[in-house]
Each structure stands twice: as structure tokens, then as C-alpha cells.
Amino acid sequence: MNTIIPQFGVGTFRLTGQTVIDSVKTALDVGYRAIDTAQIYGNEAEVCQAIAESQINRNELFITTKIWTEHYSADKLIPSLKDSLHKLRTDAVDLTLIHWPAPSTGISVAEMMQNLLQAKQQGLTKHIGISNFNIDLTQQAIAAVGVENIATNQIELSPYLQNRKVVEFLQAQNIDVTSYMTLAYGKVLQDPVLAEIAQHHQASTAQIALAWALQKGFSVIPSSTKHENLIANLKAQDIQLTAEEMQMIAELERNGREVDPEGLAPIWD
Structure with missing residues (x-):
């Protein structure tokens, strides 16, 4: 594992306006220091506002x-x-990702990656x-x-979608695995097996799913709008x-994939 990527961050997918400002500000208040956003989320300016209001140093x-x-x-x-x-409102971000391979755009992986590498060489990321x-x-x-220029592959992973072939390949290449949708849109929260394990640990099913991902060596970026859930998620560590x-x-x-947009997604392994 090359630990470029913080193990625990807060996600902002589907959060906009005041909701995302409050979520990120609360996350920063309770100890998060990694924030995941994307151009298509339409919330980069609000994420910045939350950071400004939190008064936490950019270098922390x-x-x-993610490029759309x-x-x-x-x-x-x-x-x-x-x-x-x-x-x-920053000179550079810490990490920039190609959001989807999007074969329908007709732009090759080599071309998009070389364009992204130029951004890194220019000091933008x-x-x-x-x-x-x-x-x-x-x-x-x-x-x-070059493999040294690929810090992570951020992929959908949950107890219901374990993506083992891709994970094994990435870990063999020493590329960090970032897990998104770790709770499968909340579907795993009612799982009886997770509930049983949660009872043993006096924890929630969400904490168990996150603990599983962390123990597999993945980075996680769960989002929440609730103060108590943001704190609880962190305690999964x-x-x-x-x-x-x-x-x-x-x-x-169970190969329970939640996100598979036509024209954007690859043929999954």
C-alpha cells in the first residue's frame, strides 16, 4: 500500500447548497481532514465555503x-x-481523478491520462x-x-459488491483502492449478518461495513448530513x-452494483 490517500474522508455526492456546506463543516468540526468532491456534483464552491467557515488550514x-x-x-x-x-479557492488540489472512463466520448485512456498528467506537471494537483x-x-x-502516477482507483465497493478481481489487481500494483458507496445506498444497513457482528462490537451495521472496508485496506469516503452519523462513521476506525x-x-x-451509467461505465470484471 502506498498510503497517499487518507484512509478516511467525507464524501459529498448528491449533496448541494446549504446541505453540503453543513455536512462538510460538521465533518471538519468532528475531525475529518479529507474531502471528496467532483465537477459534476456542482458543489465545489460550497465545499470551499464550508472549509472557509471551519477556519482549518488548507495544508491540513x-x-x-474529479474531472467530468x-x-x-x-x-x-x-x-x-x-x-x-x-x-x-486553492492553488492546487491534493488529488484529481478521471471520473468515468466514458468510452462513448471517443477519447482514449492514454489521451485523458496524459492530459491529466500535464495538470500534475503544471502544479495544479x-x-x-x-x-x-x-x-x-x-x-x-x-x-x-506509469503506475507511479496513479494514486488510486476509486470504485464502488460494499459487502454486497466486493469487486475482488479489480481489488487484487490494484493492490498487486500498489495502487490505493478508494471505496465509494460502501453502504450500498443504505441497503447493507438492514443486513442480518452485519447486525449480528455489530451486536458483538456494540456498534452499528454502518460502522461494521466501514470497518470491513478499512480492514481490507481500502480508503472510505462515506457522506452524511447528520452530526451523530459523521462521528459514528469515524469511530469505525x-x-x-x-x-x-x-x-x-x-x-x-452478491455483485450488487448500485451505479452503472450507460455510456460512462466500462464492462466490469
Whole structure:
């Protein structure tokens, strides 16, 4: 594991306006220092406002954004990232990802990755990476810019979608795995197996799902609008699951993918 990516961050997917300001500000108040946003979320300026209101030093934070599919070409990627930096009121973000491989755009992985690497070389982002890439596309990204330039692949992972082939490949390449949708839109929260494990740890099912992901070596970015949930999620870091409990969760795999947009998603492994 190359631990470029903080293990625990707060996500902002589907949060806009005052909701995202309150969520990020609360997260920063209770101890989060990594924030995940994206151009398509339409909330980069609000994330910045939350940071400004929290009065936490920029150098204490790890900010991730993602380039949207319309901006992959050479003439658009860097201007779009500069626009994101303007909204976030920062000279550089810590991590910039290609959001979806989006084969329908007709832009090759090599081209989009080389454009992203240029942004890094210009000092607009400290690290670069990918999101929602399968093994084949990750190999193309590695061939284009070198494995040392791919900090993470941010992919959907939950007890119901364990994506083992991709995870094994990434970890063998020493590329950090960032798990999003770790609670499968809340579907895992009612799971009887997780509930049983949660009881043993005097924890919630959400904490168990997050603890599982952390123990697998993934970074997690759960979002919440509730103060108590933001605190509870962080406490997942203190839970140590037994080998038997990890095996019980391994058996929950059902290929339960929640996010698979046509034209954007690859053919999954």
C-alpha cells in the first residue's frame, strides 16, 4: 500500500447548497481532514465555503475532485481543473481523478491520462488517479503515465459488491483502492449478518461495513448530513473485526452494483 490517500474522508455526492456546506463543516468540526468532491456534483464552491467557515488550514486538508467526461480533451481538461480550483479557492488540489472512463466520448485512456498528467506537471494537483476503471482500462492508464502516477482507483465497493478481481489487481500494483458507496445506498444497513457482528462490537451495521472496508485496506469516503452519523462513521476506525467476522462478510458478496451509467461505465470484471 502506498498510503497517499487518507484512509478516511467525507464524501459529498448528491449533496448541494446549504446541505453540503453543513455536512462538510460538521465533518471538519468532528475531525475529518479529507474531502471528496467532483465537477459534476456542482458543489465545489460550497465545499470551499464550508472549509472557509471551519477556519482549518488548507495544508491540513486533503481535497479530491474529479474531472467530468466533457472535459477530457487536451483543450478542456486543464481549463476545467483551473475552474474547479477557482471554485475551491486553492492553488492546487491534493488529488484529481478521471471520473468515468466514458468510452462513448471517443477519447482514449492514454489521451485523458496524459492530459491529466500535464495538470500534475503544471502544479495544479499533487496527485492524479482514476475512478470506475476496470482492470483492462487501469492497465491502459498505467501504460500511458506509469503506475507511479496513479494514486488510486476509486470504485464502488460494499459487502454486497466486493469487486475482488479489480481489488487484487490494484493492490498487486500498489495502487490505493478508494471505496465509494460502501453502504450500498443504505441497503447493507438492514443486513442480518452485519447486525449480528455489530451486536458483538456494540456498534452499528454502518460502522461494521466501514470497518470491513478499512480492514481490507481500502480508503472510505462515506457522506452524511447528520452530526451523530459523521462521528459514528469515524469511530469505525477503532473496530477490529475477527478473521471469522471478515469471512462472514466475504460471504455476503452478491455483485450488487448500485451505479452503472450507460455510456460512462466500462464492462466490469
